[in-house]
Amino acid sequence: MTRIPILQMGDCLLVTIQVDLQDRAAVSLQDDLANKIESSGARSVLIDISALEIVDSFIGRMLAGISGIARVLDAATVVVGMQPAVAITLVELGLSLHGVRTALNVERGMRLLRLAGEERALDPDA
């Protein structure tokens, strides 16, 4: 089974999924990211799925799971680069990825994470 590498850039973790994921690899990624957020103190996670040719309910659930786990660990997540055909299919399948922040591409995703970080810095209750 291929493990998905997690790169760190400052306080951001970067994941690029470039292979057709087996279910177990998706579950490992969820676990690996949770551990990495904890050990690195990362405040944000960017997941690039532009190379993914499908997102089925299992992978969708994994993306929602990662977002939820990261939020509980005080990190913001953004999923970027979904292909239009994948987006159409996902919505028809019945998955709306509630609670998962998305952006069109890496650049916009990074901007979104930066804004989230600034908001957090301005909020005295955060």
Next chain:
Amino acid sequence: MPDVFELRVEADVVTCRQAVRGLAQGLRFSLVDQTRMITAASELARNTLVYGGGGQMRWAIVQRDTRSGLRLDFEDHGQGIPDIALALTDGWTSGGGMGLGLSGSKRLVHDFAIRSVVGEGTCVTITRWA
């Protein structure tokens, strides 16, 4: 390409997806239609593996009038589905999933048929026309 793909381990689901991609491309499905068919196949292949305890995917190129289509059969010899109408409800799941496998894949194809006998197994047939 073999006519039958075994669904015994998780990696077989990936193999099925890739086979369906090749078949859909061969029929000149649009990119969205390829994605719909592969996604439906992925859901049903996983159901066969997880809920049916393994099984097989069979494929056939079918003709209706002037249109060609891709038909896929997912068959297992697992415990079967006692209430098919319930299993086809969005959000209903007997396992740990989201309950979108059957209902969702039905929305992604043109023809959808399911036969299930409790204690004998389940066969789901889907067709998408090019």
